[in-house]
Amino acid sequence: MLIKLLIAAAAAFFAAGIAQYARILSRKKLPRWIVPAAAGLGILGYQIYMEYSWFERTRARLPESAVVTEVRKIPAFWRPWTFVVPLQMGFSVVDSNQIQLAHSDGERIARFRLYSFEQAFIDRSEQQGYLLNCSSSVLVPLDNANQPQPEKARQLDRQSLLFAVVCN
Known part of the structure; x- marks a missing residue:
């Protein structure tokens, strides 16, 4: 946090320095307010760069076996540029090396952990265990003791990337 x-x-000092140098080169024909405005634009530019590069930086720290199954892009009115180029605020990952496949009653059951990453003031990450019935595409979350919670089961779309990664 301190390093950021x-x-x-x-970035502010660099941008202000460039603006001050441009002001000197123009023989002070540029207004004085250009220097603090450039400093503000330097900070804003750095912040936008950090927000848009967060997904790639976070994904690069994951093992090669981690497969991104969902990316959440969220526009925000206080960031008007996100309506043009949506900001990736979160994503979900499955480690393909950790998927355990089993057969029960003639159906293929996959046990895996889904890791979710969220970009925030302090980045958050969560993990949740799941069972996925590849035959009926029913997704059942596991509790902390790795026991199924059938009351929270939901139908998973067979066309989803999560289904393709886990069951294929």
Whole structure:
């Protein structure tokens, strides 16, 4: 967190320095307010870069066997540029090396963990165990003791990437 603050300050000083240099080159024909405005734009540019590169930076830290199954892109009115280029605020991952397949009563059952990452002031990550019946495409979450919670079961779309990664 401190390093991000220092980098934002450095971006502000760099942008302000360029604006000050441009002001000197113009023989002070540019208005004085251009320097603090450039500093603000430097901070804003750094923040936008960090938000848009978050997905790639976070995904790069995951093992090669991790497969992204969902990306959540959320526009926000206080970030008007996200309506043009949506911001990736979260994603879900399955580690393909950790999927356990079993056969029960002639049906294929997969046990796996779904990892969810959310971009926020302090980034969040959660993991949840699941059972997926590949025959009926019913997804059942597991509790902390790895016991199925059938009351929370839901139907999973067979066309979803999660189904394709886990069952194929």
